[in-house]
Amino acid sequence: MLTPTHAVFPPDFIVTLRGLVGLHQSIYHRIPPQGIYFEALAEEAFRRIKKPVAVIEAGGRNQPRHDLLVEGNRISLKTETGIGTNPTHITITKLCTTERRPWEATVLVRRVMEHLGRYDIILMFRALWKTGEVRYQLVDIPVDTLRRIDTVVLQPAGRGQSLAADVIRDGERTFRVHFDASDRKCSIRGLGIQHCVILEEWDVRL
Numbered sequence: 713m714l715t716p717t718h719a720v721f722p723p724d725f726i727v728t729l730r731g732l733v734g735l736h737q738s739i740y741h742r743i744p745p746q747g748i749y750f751e752a753l754a755e756e757a758f759r760r761i762k763k764p765v766a767v768i769e770a771g772g773r774n775q776p777r778h779d780l781l782v783e784g785n786r787i788s789l790k791t792e793t794g795i796g797t798n799p800t801h802i803t804i805t806k807l808c809t810t811e812r813r814p815w816e817a818t819v820l821v822r823r824v825m826e827h828l829g830r831y832d833i834i835l836m837f838r839a840l841w842k843t844g845e846v847r848y849q850l851v852d853i854p855v856d857t858l859r860r861i862d863t864v865v866l867q868p869a870g871r872g873q874s875l876a877a878d879v880i881r882d883g884e885r886t887f888r889v890h891f892d893a894s895d896r897k898c899s900i901r902g903l904g905i906q907h908c909v910i911l912e913e914w915d916v917r918l
Contacts (some may be wrong), residue, residue: 729757794837804900817866
């Protein structure tokens with residue numbers, strides 16, 4: 713049985729991670745922690761609050777380079793920190809990569825579902841830019857929401873052999889899944905923030 717998200721990320725973890733992000737910003741004033749740098753801060757925050765944490769290294773095709781295992785929960789860490797970060801919609805530029813062959817809709821969906829099967833929790837760190845300040849967010853993206861990719865019928869999208877589809881729930885578009893044939897990336901676009909859980913947000917003056 714999985715530990716509830718609020719127990720995986722208790723208040724002392726949030727406070728500690730905020731402090732580490734602040735330390736990072738004191739050195740890199742206008743560069744939020746991205747990618748492996750945020751991963752390192754999250755791992756350090758768990759260690760400082762004495763919560764057992766293990767790093768899961770990549771082990772094969774389509775696996776992420778870095779994940780954390782906390783109390784039996786497999787956590788994927790993502791960041792979205794560019795100037796164009798949308799306050800109401802989330803983008804995951806690289807959910808995973810797929811092999812080029814066979815480039816078929818059913819195979820692509822199956823590979824993404826296999827990939828999502830490796831996660832229990834997705835934690836995203838976001839930066840929303842304003843004049844003179846930045847708002848940071850820690851967001852829990854429900855894996856079950858992304859698993860609805862299994863319900864779509866992919867259609868040609870853009871140039872080449874790229875494929876995409878809207879994921880609909882209760883008559884509303886939840887997000888768009890896109891498979892780019894040029895770089896084999898599966899991305900998530902326009903995921904409404906209301907379909908996720910904001911664990912914490914705070915403003916920092918620049």
